[in-house]
Amino acid sequence: MRYIHFVIFCLLLLVGCAQTPELQTASEPAAEPIAAPVADEEPAAPVAEVRVTPQRPFPDDSLYSLLVAEFALRRRKYEQALQNYTELAPQLRDTAVSARATRLAQYMRDDQSAITAAQLWAELDPDQMEAHLMLANMLARRGQTLEALPHMIALTRAGGAANYSALATGFEQLSNGQKQKLLDTINQLRLEQPQDTQLMICKALLLENLGQTPAAVDELQAVFVIDDQQLQAIVLEAKLKQDLGQHDGLYDRIITALEANPDNSLLRMQYARLLTRTDLSEARTQFTYLLERAPDDSNLLLSVALIEMELGNIAEAKPHLEALLRLDTRTDEAHLYLGRIAEQHQRFDDALLHYKNITPAGDFGFATGRIAALALAAGKDQELRFYLAQLRQQYPRLREQLYAIEIDSLSSTNRTGEALQTANVALLELPDSSDLQYMRSMLYEAQGNLNAMERDMRLILERDPDNATVLNALGYTLADRTDRLAEAEMMITRALQLQPDEPAVIDSMGWVKYRLGEVEEALTYLQRAYVLFPDPEVAAHYGEVLWVSGDQEQALEIWRAALLVKPGHSLVLKTMRRLGAPVVAE
Template structure:
């Protein structure tokens, strides 16, 4: 490494010198300026003073050689020669054992996207200054970005150790999301466990460390390990919100998760965020009555949160409780009323002309920038009026939700309403005319049109649209999957198998393709061994998914393993009381001669979806009357 002497240094501008001084650390390296002596106050008679000893300025670390070395490094960095600038800073950092200089070397390498050089400088920094928390943090972040989990545990552990004790819980809580950038979530969880091991055992044991472990294993879909860690966290600190939220996330995946959540929810100081997470989990499991109960309590505590009212309205709509849904949506409109429109931009009124309508007056400011919650309220109000058979009013709510007529979700709902009025051509033209800002938009539009045609029962026409779109985008595995599902509905089983095998080829980690193919084979009682292998592969990719568990149970039923089938289907139905899963469970119970129990399951399932095709076909085929 050449040394740059003062005489050989190029002439620099004042701005460059200032930049070099700034990078070097301002006052940290500047020689202190001696304070001038304060004059003595005037007096009637002179007072003799002892002569003051001459002050000797403290020596600065920034000598002439270092000053010009940093100056040249900055000039080179600004001139595009990042490699030379990096080497100059790294050399200076090593000679002066300066964390600031090491950090600048790392930053220059990162700016040049030279990851290995940045890592090399960070490692040298850690070795030279092992007590530097910044060095541990930079090293950890770079290793994560480079995807090098094998070297991560040590710097992460150092990062925690070098963090002041009061801040350690926050560092631990952030670790799972930081490690989520690693492609292999299971490896990420293992790294986290290795790094946090001292804080998951006495004398340093912390609930936050166990919660971080639980979150990492949950991300890896290793539910038993996640549950074990969550129990440990709650045993140490029952009020720890992150651990309680983890338990809520595992409802339906782990048998005792809900009991843990209910234990915390039973107290008067139950956190609203936990109640919201619990309500969402109940709603996603189609346990709408229980979800509504939790949300009713939540809006009492946080009535100003419009998102709670929207979720409550959506649940009430699922229960077909239109008046209760309307009452919740009125709360949203009252809390999101936009500022009064200007004379140049008059507000628009919501539908309110017919007797028995929603009775709300909604306005939207002329700048057309809607509050997101208000927009969602308009969408739900459109669904509500649709349920009431007031399609014209529903269309006007959608007009308020999207005055520019450019949002896919809104216009898809508008197209569906038009189609229900017999205006199918207009509905399809509406979807096809939506603007496309990126290539994926064309696929989304096609999928919306296909769903519209499926709802109308026009399956051959829907298949034709998918065929045309797939020809344009032959490597889009989602399109291939949608086409395969429609092929099965049309009993084009050879096409379905071909398409699903193509999906597996394009996306080998897609559990839905393995599950769909395995279930279809089992349902048709063909290639049962392959069907079982396919569904087991899906279960390995997506453990504890109730629909995949349902497929496993159905395969077992087709193979004559009735006890295994009942066990699996009951597990799936408990996790997700879906009507189709209930139809399968009832059929296996019926085959075992447990007809009363089968009828009970079917009746329960029918209350959720009376028009479910699988349930209706099962009852008809078996001659069962509910």
């Protein structure tokens, strides 16, 4: 019989014979998690000091794989070592091998492999708190709340500390029943561990998620009885009171904590972020304080720049954004905001330069859209087409998006014919693009070519029968522009089944009901659509049905409110004139 630790013994003999100083020897897998690769200059441990303790028999064919894993680990071939360890762990079911696999996977940031290995480790040795700690943290971080909870409980009952507040990460994804079960478990643990502040904070977070914010604030008071300097609770209390609109003494605890420890940059950062919701000037003060102590911190540079822009201090914002470019960090965001600043000052050539420096990793779509808008406004149509063609060649995976930007830019500047030509070219190149085909159908509709519009939309529905956007658009057009009302109602009904809370679909249903003469039902749908989304088009429809149903006063209120938001909105004014309503806003 051979034994697990005989492998290490053989390895040490091989190392000794080969006299390879870069390899380290060990009689047991490291007890501490791997923190860094083994350094070449560390001397090998003498073989005489190694104690080999047989544990249990293992298959002969596992010896070679384990030797390969050990050699790979010591030669820094971590991927090969991890592959062997993770394959061997379930075969050998040995705690040392499972621990080795867990720690190596954690070091390599391979969470799934680490979780699998740690689960086996905890199964083999339920009293091993390191395995429970790793599982609790990794599962909670991934939002696997219910899976993490037993490991946290094991830690607590063994006298350790568990980060229960991390359970809130995946709480929203649970069913209502699972949420209540978790809250009940936390309440039971609170009785078992009345001094555990992490349990109190966890309960406060769960209550907040359930919409019970006042109760969450009350729960935090129990934390302060035990530890009035518990920073996580201090910050959470301020956030919850913000949400409740309780501004008296809102930041008192944070200010007191910072006075006691002014160098706590994490707390000051959280304080500054909270201030962005209530006091931008003070937020700038706090971010500036942090930036003075870390002048090359890209997050702080960007934060201060954005606050300055929000406060209208463009001259103060610009140097921070330019510093990001010098540091060659967060350059996409720096170019984006510098481009917007240049636009505000009508320095359009500068804006174009900044936008053209934004990569696909950044806000590429927005930047390209602005390039298109600026070029068209300057009459540089041909230059724009050439530029976009170059981009499509440079970034073939973005061809669809780039064509969409070009079509939308042309359409929004009333170049409908050119937009349609571009859409035709795009669909020759990308015939299966439903997005481009939908855009073309909308261009046909704008030209009054309803047959072509319907043809494109039905081609999309052949590929994707449950495309709610297309069902709604075609259904609404049929309801508004034809007498095919039964067909329109069928399409909109299906769209509403797919997107029951979408205001545009609800509006369409109200409109088709109105066209069918079902005024009361139409009002129900249109009122709901207007509450969800008081858009002028919805207002035009809602106002019309109110008017014909006899409630002309409310109809006028709806229309006039829409015209305050969008003065001169064509559909609202057209509706009012058609119905003979007094038009007081043009």
